[in-house]
Amino acid sequence: MSGLMRGKVVLVTGAARGQGREHVLRMAGEGADVIAVDLCATLPGVAYASSEPTDLDTTVALAEESGQQVVPLVADVRDLAGLRDAVDGAVEKLGRLDAVVANAGICIPSAWDQVTEEIFRDTMDVNVTGTWNTVMATAPHLVTAGGGSIVLMSSSAGLKVQPFMIPYTTSKFAVRGMAKAFAAELARFGIRVNSVHPTGVDTAMGSRAMLTQVAKASMADPRLRGMLVNMQPVEGISVEDVANAVLFLVSDASRHVTAHAMAVDAGVSEF
Numbered sequence: 001m002s003g004l005m006r007g008k009v010v011l012v013t014g015a016a017r018g019q020g021r022e023h024v025l026r027m028a029g030e031g032a033d034v035i036a037v038d039l040c041a042t043l044p045g046v047a048y049a050s051s052e053p054t055d056l057d058t059t060v061a062l063a064e065e066s067g068q069q070v071v072p073l074v075a076d077v078r079d080l081a082g083l084r085d086a087v088d089g090a091v092e093k094l095g096r097l098d099a100v101v102a103n104a105g106i107c108i109p110s111a112w113d114q115v116t117e118e119i120f121r122d123t124m125d126v127n128v129t130g131t132w133n134t135v136m137a138t139a140p141h142l143v144t145a146g147g148g149s150i151v152l153m154s155s156s157a158g159l160k161v162q163p164f165m166i167p168y169t170t171s172k173f174a175v176r177g178m179a180k181a182f183a184a185e186l187a188r189f190g191i192r193v194n195s196v197h198p199t200g201v202d203t204a205m206g207s208r209a210m211l212t213q214v215a216k217a218s219m220a221d222p223r224l225r226g227m228l229v230n231m232q233p234v235e236g237i238s239v240e241d242v243a244n245a246v247l248f249l250v251s252d253a254s255r256h257v258t259a260h261a262m263a264v265d266a267g268v269s270e271f
């Protein structure tokens with residue numbers, strides 16, 4: 001640990017497991033107190049298991065081993081009023097807010113003609129509206145703090161089209177645009193906003209159930225499978241790989257990096 005985040009408070013959504021848990025652990029390990037937000041309930045439409053309250057408890061217990069304060073919030077990023085109330089209370093408790101990692105998301109692969117209205121709406125509700133809600137509930141606290149850093153979790157699907165994921169690809173391109181748009185208007189408050197674009201990550205979302213669903217959908221046009229191949233000869237990346245990029249972006253080491261779309265994608269988006 002180098003204490004890069006000492007004295008800071010960071011909010012992470014989707015914190016119960018996967019990448020979100022790793023961001024919480026990394027922030028606490030670098031000296032930050034953390035507000036850890038998750039739905040901890042059934043996710044709409046996904047092929048993989050949902051997280052549970054005990055998953056968030058585990059994140060908190062592991063992060064507290066660093067000696068930092070961690071405030072868990074069971075909240076739905078789709079509910080702006082509820083999120084605002086919960087965030088306001090947690091920020092009051094910890095005294096400030098310096099950085100935000102808007103990481104909560106879902107993915108429901110399907111061939112284009114199998115995408116229902118419900119799948120499209122659910123994906124946009126969580127990945128786009130939920131991300132916007134997260135910024136709206138937190139940015140005023142960063143303004144009060146005199147500045148800060150916001151990271152929006154997109155995907156390689158927000159840099160390069162991913163077939164058999166029209167709603168997800170649409171949502172992640174939107175998140176990339178949202179980061180640049182917020183970056184412009186929040187710059188005068190000393191707030192930086194960037195997006196991060198991982199290739200497949202070893203989490204529940206990147207699990208066997210999910211890969212099977214993609215393989216099934218890709219039978220509609222097997223030629224397109226090559227669009228998902230990484231340039232580096234790896235199947236996917238780890239949560240630590242993504243946390244390294246997020247730590248750089250929330251820390252002062254990146255103080256003049258804003259409106260940037262950072263690929264952590266083993267080269268898939270250029271391949």
Ligand SMILES: NC(=O)c1ccc[n+]([C@@H]2O[C@H](COP(=O)([O-])OP(=O)(O)OC[C@H]3O[C@@H](n4cnc5c(N)ncnc54)[C@H](O)[C@@H]3O)[C@@H](O)[C@H]2O)c1
Pocket residue numbers: 013014015016017018019020037038039040041043050051075076077078103104105106107126130153154155156197198199200201202203204205206
């Ligand atoms: N796993 C991958 O292959 C991959 C690749 C690129 C980008 N991403 C993105 O990274 C982020 C994290 O994904 P992950 O791989 O850790 O997935 P994950 O499913 O393991 O974790 C996502 C977490 O978000 C929470 N969440 C979902 N909807 C929520 C809501 N409405 N309110 C609050 N919390 C909610 C879930 O409960 C879960 O704990 C997502 O935005 C995802 O789109 C994932």
